[in-house]
Amino acid sequence: MANPTSSHSGGKPETESFGNLLSEFERERSADRGGGTREGTVVSVTADSVYVDIGLKTEGTLPLSDFAADSAPVKSGDKLEVTIKGRGPEGYYQLSRGTARRPSDWAALEKAFAEKTAVLGTVIGAVKGGLSVDIGVRAFMPASRSGARDAKEIESLVGQEVRCRITKLDSAEDDVVVDRRIVTEEEEQAAKDKRYAEIREGQKVRGTVRSLTDYGAFVDIGGVDALLHVGDISWSRIHQPDEVLFTGQEIEATVLRIDPEKRRIAIGIKQLQPHPWDEVPGSYKMGQRVRGTVTRVTDFGAFVEVAPGIEGLIHVSEMSWAKRVRKPGDLVKPGDVVEAVILGVKLEERHMSLGLKQALGDPWINAAEKFPVGAVVEGPIMSLTSFGVFVQVSEGMEGMIHVGDISSEKRINHPRDILKVGQFVKARILELDTEKRRLKLGMKQLAPTSIDEYLAEHQEGDIVSGRVIEVSGISARVELGEGIQAACRTPQQKVERRDVSSSTTSHSLDLASLSSMLKARWKNGSPAQESVFQALQVGQVRSFRITKLDRIAKKIEVELQAAT
Numbered sequence: 001m002a003n004p005t006s007s008h009s010g011g012k013p014e015t016e017s018f019g020n021l022l023s024e025f026e027r028e029r030s031a032d033r034g035g036g037t038r039e040g041t042v043v044s045v046t047a048d049s050v051y052v053d054i055g056l057k058t059e060g061t062l063p064l065s066d067f068a069a070d071s072a073p074v075k076s077g078d079k080l081e082v083t084i085k086g087r088g089p090e091g092y093y094q095l096s097r098g099t100a101r102r103p104s105d106w107a108a109l110e111k112a113f114a115e116k117t118a119v120l121g122t123v124i125g126a127v128k129g130g131l132s133v134d135i136g137v138r139a140f141m142p143a144s145r146s147g148a149r150d151a152k153e154i155e156s157l158v159g160q161e162v163r164c165r166i167t168k169l170d171s172a173e174d175d176v177v178v179d180r181r182i183v184t185e186e187e188e189q190a191a192k193d194k195r196y197a198e199i200r201e202g203q204k205v206r207g208t209v210r211s212l213t214d215y216g217a218f219v220d221i222g223g224v225d226a227l228l229h230v231g232d233i234s235w236s237r238i239h240q241p242d243e244v245l246f247t248g249q250e251i252e253a254t255v256l257r258i259d260p261e262k263r264r265i266a267i268g269i270k271q272l273q274p275h276p277w278d279e280v281p282g283s284y285k286m287g288q289r290v291r292g293t294v295t296r297v298t299d300f301g302a303f304v305e306v307a308p309g310i311e312g313l314i315h316v317s318e319m320s321w322a323k324r325v326r327k328p329g330d331l332v333k334p335g336d337v338v339e340a341v342i343l344g345v346k347l348e349e350r351h352m353s354l355g356l357k358q359a360l361g362d363p364w365i366n367a368a369e370k371f372p373v374g375a376v377v378e379g380p381i382m383s384l385t386s387f388g389v390f391v392q393v394s395e396g397m398e399g400m401i402h403v404g405d406i407s408s409e410k411r412i413n414h415p416r417d418i419l420k421v422g423q424f425v426k427a428r429i430l431e432l433d434t435e436k437r438r439l440k441l442g443m444k445q446l447a448p449t450s451i452d453e454y455l456a457e458h459q460e461g462d463i464v465s466g467r468v469i470e471v472s473g474i475s476a477r478v479e480l481g482e483g484i485q486a487a488c489r490t491p492q493q494k495v496e497r498r499d500v501s502s503s504t505t506s507h508s509l510d511l512a513s514l515s516s517m518l519k520a521r522w523k524n525g526s527p528a529q530e531s532v533f534q535a536l537q538v539g540q541v542r543s544f545r546i547t548k549l550d551r552i553a554k555k556i557e558v559e560l561q562a563a564t
Helices: 004-008 011-033 106-115 151-156 181-198 276-283 450-457 500-506 511-525
Strands: 037-045 049-053 060-063 079-087 093-097 118-127 130-134 138-142 161-170 175-179 204-212 216-220 225-229 250-259 264-268 289-297 301-307 310-315 337-346 351-355 376-384 388-394 397-402 424-433 438-442 463-472 475-481 484-489 541-550 555-560
Touching: 060 079, 106 118, 106 161, 118 138, 138 161, 161 181, 175 181, 204 225, 225 250, 276 310, 289 310, 301 337, 301 351, 310 337, 388 424, 388 438, 397 424, 450 475, 450 484, 463 484, 475 541, 475 555, 484 541
Parallel strands: 060 093, 138 175, 225 264, 310 351, 397 438, 484 555
Antiparallel strands: 037 049, 037 079, 049 060, 079 093, 118 130, 118 161, 130 138, 161 175, 204 216, 204 250, 216 225, 250 264, 289 301, 289 337, 301 310, 337 351, 376 388, 376 424, 388 397, 424 438, 463 475, 463 541, 475 484, 541 555
């Protein structure tokens, strides 16, 4: 093309320059309308486009995907046969590959039909059921074979040059049918086959997120789809891919696996980052207190993420000092933030053991000081059983109230008859065993009873009256008042007899002692007692001496006084 500035050098060159300019203008006007096949030269290749010098003032562009099926990659200097389709919004001419030609006569149509080769055609209008295409003769393209997804896309094909295959050719009826979809599918498949052949495991690729699912994302990595599983997005645990990805997002990933038979490719993003466990040796030690988020709960424990990509397991046995936890979900749930202590780290297995109860401290260490026998405590009922209830007296420490220590007013068959889980109750500490981690409580011991008054009014050594209500061997039960009972140990009968014959055999007879004995025996006309005690019988009212008063346990022990 002549330089317009040279038109001032003389008359004749001016005329020639003007003619050249006019010719150039006409060529560009014709190119703007599209049509015509010409040879072009590749001047540059970008990530998605190929720029071609087509002999006009403005270059043309081709999508890089048009070269996906080629045996060798396109490069600068390559000669191409292209067709101008018109100008694009950026001013460049839009081109199509000249791999297909427009038939010039009926013989060319028959050859293309027989060899099933693609031909060029121009969509000239929409008709009932499809499109009318000019391939040298008028041909019909069914809408279903246009490759368009909807009516709007079908209408957008009008005026465009398309590659299609002749599927029906009837010269007698002048009936020609073409198919664009089959050509498009074959080209796409060829591009995919080429791309599959190029991809290698471990290769770094770039792609565009095409769609999102619950289990991952499908990514276009240059003409083929690859699956990015949710577990390969980040070292941190992600529940849904849309937490970090969105459709249309450009990403960089690593090819993890290729299944050539099923044509599946798996990619990962997190594999491009250092593994978090590489930092564990210098950052985490046994006994260290850590804070993390519960990610999942199982039957045997809970997993806690202490850092992105680093999870530890709290085993069910390390969750509570108070009792054996049967369901970890009763204590923690996904999303809970907890503090724990590192119990162990296995770097080779990438396993970290955590303890939840250790972070709380062992409540039984100073239990004797904080919970002396006789003290009153208050807390919620944590569980009910047939034999009693468990009450939380402090964090990680529970005490048991036996069913018999719940009420002194009536007999209770099951604690649930008057109590329920979560109810706050007060109780007195009856027993504490720190070695066995057992704490025994009583509720009825808080209620004032007649025995409390009796214990307050009497002391050890007092002589009291009582009625024998039970005799069993060497022990007996004595009722000292209404609802007040004491334990009594029955004495063996003591017989004050002397064997006279034996005495006279071994010793000389002491007449003074014998005289005293006879006087005592026959004094007032009644014999002396053979025993100072009489055998206890149920129903007897006797005198007893209090030998022990236990005001905490509310127990009384007595001994029988000699009968007079």
